[in-house]
Amino acid sequence: MYIMRNIPTWFSIFLTHFILWPYISMNVLNIPTQEIKLVNHVRVKRGWSWEPLHVTEEQEVKQPMYVGQLKTDSDGHDGSIKYILFGDGAGKIFVMNEYSGKISVLKKLDREEKPFYTLRAQAVNRFTGVPVEAESEFVIKVLDINDNEPKFINEPYIAEVPEMSPKGKYVTQVIATDKDDSTNGNNARLVYSILQGQPQFSIEIKSGIIRVASQIDRETKDQYDVIVQAKDMIGNAGALSTITTVIINVLDVNDNAPKFQQKSYEMSIIESATVGEIVGAVLADDIDIGKNAEMTYSIEERGDYNMFNISTDSLTQEGIITLNKLVDFESRSRRYNIQVRAENKYKPELFDTATIRIYVVDVDEPPVFLEKEYFMKITENATIGSYVGSVTAKDPDSTDAMIRYGILHKYSRSFEIYPNNGSIFTIKSLDREADIWHNITVTATEAKNPAYVSNVRVYIRVMDVNDNAPQFQNVPDIYVCEKSRIQQHVHTVTAVDKDEPKLSHSFSFSQPPEELSNANFTITDNGDNTANILTAQDGYSSRDDPLFYLTVIISDNGTPSLSSTSTLTIKVCDCGIDNNTESCGKGGFLFNFMNSGALIAISVFILLILVLALLVHVRCQKNHTILSEKGEDLKENIVKYDDEGGGEEDTEAFDITGLRHHTVMRERKTKRPIRTDIQSMYRLSLGLGPDVALFREFLSEKLEEANTEANVLPLDYLHCYAFEGTGSSSGSLSSLSLSETIVF
Structure with missing residues (x-):
């Protein structure tokens, strides 16, 4: 039974070996190809054969739809050939019947997405897997249908054209595209037309170029909205179309007069x-x-x-x-x-x-000044009430009204004006060095109509007089070396004068006659507003005479001539080996002064202060020890009577002699330790007293101790403890000392 069922299979294997035996023997036995050709005089030509393969796009596919068939000449239709499909979409989009080689499509295709598919087919022996035909490549083309409308590109379209342009002038071009197949049929062949914008514009049907069709005038209409249509299939029935708007702005031409x-x-x-x-x-x-x-x-x-x-x-x-x-x-x-x-x-x-x-x-005009602005002069030594100058204004109207003058006292109150004639005079003393110019505003008002007022600026310059004496200018510290020789240059001085003119000032320098005979220094006028200070002796001593004073008289060339007397201080300095005064200003004088004994005096003074401070400290420590000992002994012995008493009557009613000589004292007990939480008297004296609760506790303990003690003083006695408390900035007011026992 087993052999009978497999007879076809064995027959196929035998047939395959029989067919392939020449090739096997050639490879195994290395028989030359030429010899085989001699044996096989006749060869059977075999190969692939197929019909054109294509699929129309957008077809609904509910079940596999036949596309075409591939087959080999070697196929004996006995089921021994197996067809295999590879490539784009194999198994997902396209399937092949392995027995017949028929190809089917499984789903709807879109040419615009993919216009063709490249696949490969192979025919092998179903039993041995040996290829019967070499692998072959083929294409399945997707056929186009008119399923896409045209689309304009480069939108929006905006163009310009000058007015009065001639007919046929180029304006712009519109371009549309169609995704359909442009290589086959008319699905993507477009034509253009104008739906709106005629008769001013026309369009070329194939290129989409818009041109001027008739004369246009911007002043009539400056913008046109031209609607253009693009239609596929050359405009035939079933064509798809789209539209776009072209905005054409008409440019102005200078063709109109104002x-x-x-x-x-x-x-x-x-x-x-x-x-x-x-x-x-x-x-x-x-x-x-x-x-x-x-x-x-x-x-x-x-x-x-x-x-x-x-x-x-x-x-x-x-x-x-x-x-x-x-x-x-x-x-x-x-x-x-x-x-x-x-x-x-x-x-x-x-x-x-x-x-x-x-x-x-005609209008009622305000007064008009004869000049736009006035410039006046007056000397600084002019007396109060001196005349400065006058301003004049007139009424331009035919009425020629009377004018009243005034000054706006906003910036200067040194001048006044006569209201009737416009004469300006001084009301204060003037000082050119303080204010060279005075700017005032003068008003002119119609007497009958105060609403009409005119203003004019008046600039008054204060002229200089020689009223300032010359003074030294920036005199630094002057030093002379101890080893200086007679007529040696010490310093050069110069002077300034606040008066004018500064460029023509001429100053002279001299010494008082009474100092010429015993002068330690002399001054020489250089004739150029400077003077040289020269030594008048050989050598100086910083210990004997550290300072010298030189009196100098400075005179100017004004009228009248003014002079001033100034005293220069010259310091003696040990200039060192180089005999140079540059180091004197950096502490040389202080060093000389300290060498003259001041350093010793300061040292002695500081030592005395230290000794005095030590004595005070020792005395304070001694007093503190005495007071501490007495306070410890008397802390519980001092008593105070808490009744003011009644004078002599009280004395007669109560004999106090017993109290004076037979004071009952408590037995001395072991001293209790002082609580550390009670603040020191020093702290209390600073106003930083103990906590109220702690103080109350301290008093309660002392009161309980007095009530329970057998040998105590009478109840009309009150113990005074060495605990002053806080709250008084003036301290204790008691006149009693701690060393006495007071009994009332």
């Missing part, structure tokens, strides 16, 4: 207006925009053209008319006529004109 809003204007200006004051403004319209609308204004040489100016405001494009000359209602014409021209800034041939009439308005 136009005044009206041909004539009327304006007015008050007669008190100053030069440069604005009279009014005019505006010409230009329907162009940007730079094309910029314009300039000018006054044509007609009428009163020189009385006014006109300028162009670059922001508002207005013509600003300003006053060029002063106008006066009382003395000149009360109306002026000018003609204004507005022309395009870049095309002067585009212009317009307008006439302007300007009327002068």
Whole structure:
């Protein structure tokens, strides 16, 4: 039974060995190929064969759908050939029947996602696994259907075109793409058309280039929204389409002239207006925009053209008319006529004109000073009430009202003014060295109308007089060496003077006549506002005479001439071997002074202070010991009677002699240890007394001890313990000493 069931299998093995025997014998026996060819005169040509393989996209696949078949010529349809599929999607997207070689697809495909699949097939002997055919590669193509609409790229589309452009001028280009197959069929072949934007614009049907179709004017419309459609399948039935909007901005061209809003204007200006004051403004319209609308204004040489100016405001494009000359209602014409021209800034041939009439308005004007500002001078030694100068103002109106003058005392109170005539005079003494200039403000007011006030600045310069004597300038410490020789240079001094002019000051230096005979130093005038100090003897001693004083008289060349007397201090210094005074300023004088005995005196003084402090310390320690011993003995013996008594009556009623001579004393007991938690008297004296609870406990213990003791003093006696307590900043007020026992 077993042999009968496996007859087909054995037959297949035998047949395979029979077929492959020439190859096996060639490899094993190394028989040359040429010899085999001689034996096998006829070869059977075998190979793969298949029909074109393709799948249409977007097909719904509910069960495996047949695609095509692969087979080999060696297939005898006896089931001995096994077909195997490899590659893209094998087993997941495509499957192959291993017996027939038929290929099926398992799910819906999308060409736009993957347009083809590359697979490999192999035919092997089902029993031996030996390849029957060499592995072959093939492609399954996904066929396209029109399932994608066109899409515009590079959106949004914004373009510009100048107005008045000629017909056919290029504007922009729109481009759409289609994901469908552009190599096969018309699914991706697009055509363009304009749905909105005609007749101003047109589009090329294949390229999508938009051009100007008719003349456009920006002043009529400055922006167009052109709607463009893209349709696939060359616009045939079933085509898909999409639209986009192209915003086309029309650029301005300078083709319009300015136009005044009206041909004539009327304006007015008050007669008190100053030069440069604005009279009014005019505006010409230009329907162009940007730079094309910029314009300039000018006054044509007609009428009163020189009385006014006109300028162009670059922001508002207005013509600003300003006053060029002063106008006066009382003395000149009360109306002026000018003609204004507005022309395009870049095309002067585009212009317009307008006439302007300007009327002068009469006003009550404030007083006017004859000068814009005043400059005056006065010497610093002028007496109070001296005349400085005058200011004058007039009423510009025909009424010629009376003027009153005044000073705004804000910065200076050294001057006053006569209200009727404007004369300025001093009310305080002046000092040029304190204030060279005085700036005051003078007011002019109409007497009948105080509301009209004018101001003017008055600058008063205080002129210098020679009232300051010269003084030494920055005199440092002056040193002379002990080994100096006669007529040796010691120091050079100079002087300053607060008076003017500083550049022409001339100072002279001298000594008082009474010091010339016994002078230790002399001074020599150099004639250039400096003087040299020279030695008048050979050698100096820092121990005998450490300091010298030199009196110097400094005089100026003013009128009258002023002088000052100053005393210079010259210190003697041991300059060392080099005989140089540079080291003297770094403590040389102090060193010399200390060598002269001051160091010994200071040392003796410090020693006396130390000895005195030691004696005081010893005395304090001794007194403290005596008081401590007495206090220990008398701490429980001092008593105090706690009844004020009644004077003589009390003496008669009670005999105190017994108390004086027969004082009952308690038996001395063993001394109890002092509690460490009770604070020291030193601490209590500082106001840092013990805790209240501890103090109360201490008193309770002493009271209990007195009540329980048999040999105690009478109840009308009160023990006074050496515990003062705290609370009094003045200390104890008792006049009793601790060494006495007081009985009342």
